[in-house]
Amino acid sequence: MTEALQFFLISWLDLKLLGLVALGTFAGIYVGAIPGLSVTMAVSILISFTFAWDVYPALCLMVGIYMGGVYGGSRTAILLNIPGAPSAIATALDGYPLAQKGQAGEAIGLSTVMSFVGGFIGIGVLAVAAPFVSEFALTFQPRDYMLLAILGILLVGSLSGESLLKGVFAGALGLLIGAVGLDPLTAEERFTFGMVELWGGISFIAVMIGLFGVSEALIQLHHIDKAAVKQTIGRIVPSWRAVGKYLPLSLQTSSIGVIIGALPGTGGDIAALMAYDHAKRVTKKPEVPFGEGAQEGLVAPETANNAAVGGAFIPMLTLGIPGDAVTAIIIGAMFIHGLNPGPMLMIEQPQMFWFITGALVLANIFMLIFGLTGIRLFTKIVEMPRAVLIPLILLLSIVGAYAVNNSITDVYWMLLFGAFGYLLKTYGYQVGPVILGVILSRLIDENWRRAIISEQEDLGRLFMGILTSPLSLVLFGAVVFIFISQTPLWTGLRARFGTARARGDGV
């Protein structure tokens, strides 16, 4: 226990690490707040610069950006009705009406404190649950890993985009991109077209920066002339009374956030929307109706999306399966630093787990401090003209893609994926499943082969194995359910069930 505490405090006691967490959180808040610049974009561009670093400082920076970025999106959602990040979409619903009533300061203050509360609960659950989950994960069979990873990609594909078809396409594309290069087991060439340069595969960083950095910046060019709106901000620090009043609700919505965040493939955006929905259902008599500036409508999504951060780290650290696009990128970075997230990480390198938990708590505290101060500087940065901002992002994208391997080929890959990502997004495909696919490609490939070899290449035996193990059966059931839930049969059933229930209510 004392050992765990020691590891937990590493980032607190080392001034450099402390500074990096602070810097990361600060940068995260501002990047998250600038509409169009997502946390995923910030993490993916910045990660490329931390390769030469040791693991600890690199993780400190990433953890800070993640925590700050999820919170930062709420600022512009409240002030401008433009969610800075997808996880702040629900925040805008009641946050912006509050700002229109001249209560922007109060709304920001309340959302900051509530994000802090949610973040804390998420980390608490991570610290308590992860060791158990990781112990449980040791009993996982290769087929379970395979099913879990497929489930993760399908969840991202079905929940965050316009159709499961497009989500599956994007996920499968990612899996293929991840398979390029020499096969890790037999060293056979896959999709190399005889080029030695492709033996090592396509640089993950180049794909990531292209899809999240360049394509997003290109999309922002459509809104180049949108002027920044100015808001006057009054009192920021919320009253104890307000915080106390919403504490019970925040505990409920935080639990929703942790659970949704912990599901592989689902992150803060879905958690926030579900929490908002929950708040709407449980708040019988809101002082102000929802959608017109109800504070409950602000508290719910803000606690949930920050609680989801801690939740998302659970499958990432215990199973090696990312909870969302940002954790997928962090996993990629951990691979490059020689770490292998999964159940063995907790056993072989428990210090890494406690270190990350410590850094998360620290980032959460910095988020509270920076959130309640520096509002003036904040408005200045958000008002920075896009005509300056976008060229800068593109410049950083190129530098980032180049810096990892000092290779101009990586820059061309990045540009290719940037253009491709732009078209994907324009035509309604999501890019999240692509990056999840790239990260999970090797895990699925290896576990599939292990599973099928241990069953002597017999598909029938593999299915029997799945059907006779409760865990595999649940995972398999979930995968099948996602497919069925997207077919007309299910919508028909649900409609019938819905009318039956409505009739039942009427009686």
Next chain:
Amino acid sequence: MHDPSKKMPGETAFAVVLVGLSGFLLWQAILISGFEALSSPGAFPMAAAFAMLVTSVAILIKTLRLRERAALRFFSDVAPPVILAMFAMMLGYALLLKPLGFLPTSLLFLTVSIYALRRRGLLWSFGVSLASLAVVYVIFRLVFTVLMPSGLVPEGEILAWLGHLFSGGHIQ
């Protein structure tokens, strides 16, 4: 931005390209090790490429069935000149990075793109670019120690000279 009930300009073409890409990748996946075993190196790529092909064909059929067209045009809403130009600028940057070096290429890239996007005078754009590049340089080159091609500017020598200056003129 994308409304699934309306067809966007270029959407059908894009769907066709994706079907072609998936088919090509499936063919390439089959070439890896054929159908020799379920655990062969080509099995997983084949499965993934097959999933791509099935979904892309389904998406194409859905797209073809869409009757209503969005009131948009390809070269003004999907790929407007500003986006094409910016992309061309990035390609140019990648081409010039090695021969010219990081500092001149970046300055050129920033000045031209900021000027083109903002239209507030060349001098203003140059000033803003110079200031931003200085910040980028300090953060990434000096703090993150990212190595970029130096090209025309003898960056290493200048840094060494500066370091020498600050160390009080003593050569260690």
